[in-house]
Amino acid sequence: MDAWFRLGMSAFTLGVETNQVIALRLMRLGSPAGDRELLRMIPEKVEALAAAGLLAAGSAARGESVPAAMERVVRSYRKRVRSNARRLKR
8 A cells, every 4th residue: 555545544544543532532621521621631732742753763763654654643643542532431
């Protein structure tokens, strides 16, 4: 399968999974659990962005192709999003 196509499919899946987490978070707003979730989101996003930057830089340093580097970043985000979805479904 073409690397760009695979990256596109991963990014599309990330978008779908992210929308699910957004919906789960919105359902908690206005409750004590929602307040905790709001406080958790900001540092979580900063950490994810920093990790993505390090992954991209590492991929570039290893001479990986752009789609391979971006796939690595998308996989990292998807892992975090799936973790949030599991936690929010409890």
